[in-house]
Amino acid sequence: MSQDIFVVVEHLRGQVADISYLMLAAARELSKGIGGNVVAVLLGHKAEGLAGSLAADQVLYLDHPALAEFTSDAYQKALSGLIGEKQPRVVLLGSTTIGSDVAGGLSIQLGLPLASSCRSFSADGKFVSQICGGKIMAEGDLPSPTALVTMVPGGYKPEAGQSAQAPALTRLEVAGLDALRVSLAKYIEPEAGDVDISKEPLLIAVGRGIQQQDNIQLAEDLAQAMGGVVCGSRPVIDQGWLATSRLVGKSGKHVKPKVYLAMGISGAPEHAEAITDSDMIIAINTDPKAPIFEIAKYGTETDLFDLIDPLIEKVKAAKG
Amino acid sequence: MNIVVLMKLVPDLVEELSIDPSGTALDMSWLRLIINEFDDHASEEAILLKERGGGQVTVVAPEYDGVDEVLFTSAARGADRLIKIAGDFVTANNHALARASAAVIKELQPDLVLTGVQANNDLDGPVGPTLAECLGMPYVGYVSGVTVKDGKVTARKEYPGGLIAEMEVTLPAVLGIQAAEQPPRYVAVSKVRMVMKTATIEVRAAEALDPSGGPAVGRMFQPEAAAHAEMITGSPDEVADKLVSIFKEVGLL
Numbered sequence: 027m028s029q030d031i032f033v034v035v036e037h038l039r040g041q042v043a044d045i046s047y048l049m050l051a052a053a054r055e056l057s058k059g060i061g062g063n064v065v066a067v068l069l070g071h072k073a074e075g076l077a078g079s080l081a082a083d084q085v086l087y088l089d090h091p092a093l094a095e096f097t098s099d100a101y102q103k104a105l106s107g108l109i110g111e112k113q114p115r116v117v118l119l120g121s122t123t124i125g126s127d128v129a130g131g132l133s134i135q136l137g138l139p140l141a142s143s144c145r146s147f148s149a150d151g152k153f154v155s156q157i158c159g160g161k162i163m164a165e166g167d168l169p170s171p172t173a174l175v176t177m178v179p180g181g182y183k184p185e186a187g188q189s190a191q192a193p194a195l196t197r198l199e200v201a202g203l204d205a206l207r208v209s210l211a212k213y214i215e216p217e218a219g220d221v222d223i224s225k226e227p228l229l230i231a232v233g234r235g236i237q238q239q240d241n242i243q244l245a246e247d248l249a250q251a252m253g254g255v256v257c258g259s260r261p262v263i264d265q266g267w268l269a270t271s272r273l274v275g276k277s278g279k280h281v282k283p284k285v286y287l288a289m290g291i292s293g294a295p296e297h298a299e300a301i302t303d304s305d306m307i308i309a310i311n312t313d314p315k316a317p318i319f320e321i322a323k324y325g326t327e328t329d330l331f332d333l334i335d336p337l338i339e340k341v342k343a344a345k346g
Numbered sequence: 347m348n349i350v351v352l353m354k355l356v357p358d359l360v361e362e363l364s365i366d367p368s369g370t371a372l373d374m375s376w377l378r379l380i381i382n383e384f385d386d387h388a389s390e391e392a393i394l395l396k397e398r399g400g401g402q403v404t405v406v407a408p409e410y411d412g413v414d415e416v417l418f419t420s421a422a423r424g425a426d427r428l429i430k431i432a433g434d435f436v437t438a439n440n441h442a443l444a445r446a447s448a449a450v451i452k453e454l455q456p457d458l459v460l461t462g463v464q465a466n467n468d469l470d471g472p473v474g475p476t477l478a479e480c481l482g483m484p485y486v487g488y489v490s491g492v493t494v495k496d497g498k499v500t501a502r503k504e505y506p507g508g509l510i511a512e513m514e515v516t517l518p519a520v521l522g523i524q525a526a527e528q529p530p531r532y533v534a535v536s537k538v539r540m541v542m543k544t545a546t547i548e549v550r551a552a553e554a555l556d557p558s559g560g561p562a563v564g565r566m567f568q569p570e571a572a573a574h575a576e577m578i579t580g581s582p583d584e585v586a587d588k589l590v591s592i593f594k595e596v597g598l599l
Binding site: 038039095098099126128134135140141142152153155157158159160161162163164165166176207208210211213214216227228253260261263266270271273277279280285292294305307309313320321324325326328329332333337339341344 | 486504506560562565569572574597
């Protein structure tokens with residue numbers, strides 16, 4: 027048993043993910059309340075170079091060819107061995123495509139408690155998680171003996187988890203990575219050719235509130251009048267109403283336009299995290315409690331279907 | 347190909363949410379529950395796999411108010427077998443749900459188990475990876491396409507930014523579905539009503555629910571917004587005028 031806080035470093039194709047730095051920042055804050063060292067856990071193959079920017083007291087580096095790219099099976103096997111042996115107080119993983127694939131399995135396999143979607147820790151070391159699309163927060167004592175915690179962005183700044191000085195690195199042997207049941211066949215690059223919404227200054231974003239495919243044209247009309255580009259949240263893309271290249275959110279693109287006009291978007295955390303770098307968010311949503319209004323500069327509860335025609339008209343008039 | 351889909355119901359976030367008198371849980375008494383949309387996609391993907399390669403689709407769902415309709419809707423879409431796990435799941439966490447479902451699913455000897463990659467009320471991780479470990483199967487989540495060939499499944503796992511990883515997974519396996527290859531198909535209410543007359547829901551009793559591994563919640567609350575948008579009110583014309591003036595201010599018009 028130790029009081030250490032482990033941070034499982036997420037990286038993809040040679041890039042440390044922002045969530046890793048954010049978790050290191052969270053771990054540093056948490057350590058002020060509960061003590062212990064901040065230990066970065068890096069899994070990879072010939073990936074020592076990724077450790078240099080991590081703001082940690084120590085890096086535990088697990089090197090194995092089977093860890094060269096993320097697969098859930100190899101990661102879980104490697105992590106379960108390490109966590110079982112070192113018994114830290116807390117293990118932070120991303121509430122992400124990587125961390126969420128292994129945390130639940132680790133919890134059952136090791137018999138350790140798991141708290142997910144943690145946004146921050148209180149000064150006395152309680153986890154504070156967000157659920158129900160960001161409408162509800164759940165707070166609790168860090169479960170014992172080792173708390174597995176998956177983290178969402180929003181509570182800490184990734185910059186605070188970066189360091190110019192490389193931390194001490196300890197290389198550990200990894201055993202048991204045979205008979206793996208999951209392997210990476212290949213990566214498929216996103217389709218090129220469409221506009222890159224992460225570089226557009228004006229985005230007209232549509233969400234579930236657009237209701238049906240035919241209504242996408244309304245957004246296109248507005249975008250055309252204003253010189254912007256239409257993008258959407260997950261439900262709209264999953265319906266096939268817009269191309270995947272237009273997806274804004276955790277699983278799509280992070281955007282930073284001058285104006286992000288969100289129409290019929292509730293602002294669930296998975297979407298919100300991808301638009302907070304916008305200069306200005308304007309939200310149109312009939313639900314006054316929609317979380318989007320908490321990150322928007324301007325908002326209106328006017329029904330977008332009542333608003334869009336006069337808006338297009340007035341935009342055209344203003345352009346002359 | 348024996349495919350099992352695990353579905354659950356979740357709070358409808360369009361409704362007003364409130365905290366119960368204990369201050370540690372959602373007040374479920376007036377809460378409307380709806381199908382977890384990711385489970386809906388998992389169900390669609392299962393039907394697509396069956397249509398492509400044959401096999402049987404069994405939909406398993408824990409008991410909640412309204413779950414029968416969800417199960418019958420699955421049958422109307424093409425599911426062959428419906429199983430409801432009886433028990434008090436309304437306040438159960440995902441660890442309890444995974445253990446109870448694993449006991450039922452194990453007996454079905456599935457080749458492939460599909461479930462939604464997440465749900466809006468997950469507080470102890472999504473149910474998929476927990477279920478997979480209970481079943482001793484591998485898990486891959488954030489999947490938006492599945493191909494089965496030679497005792498293996500190729501799962502298209504989505505990473506941020508549109509990158510896809512093709513993961514090869516040995517069967518049996520559990521996959522967490524982010525999106526089906528086509529939107530969940532619409533079935534008319536009349537068709538669901540017809541199915542209700544002929545389809546049966548098998549009921550299995552859950553053993554005592556074991557929630558260990560989920561965190562204890564000391565306090566649940568609605569977040570106080572640190573900031574709030576400046577709200578524009580008035581007629582649609584007035585709101586449009588104000589928006590145009592904002593666009594002008596920032597130099598977009």
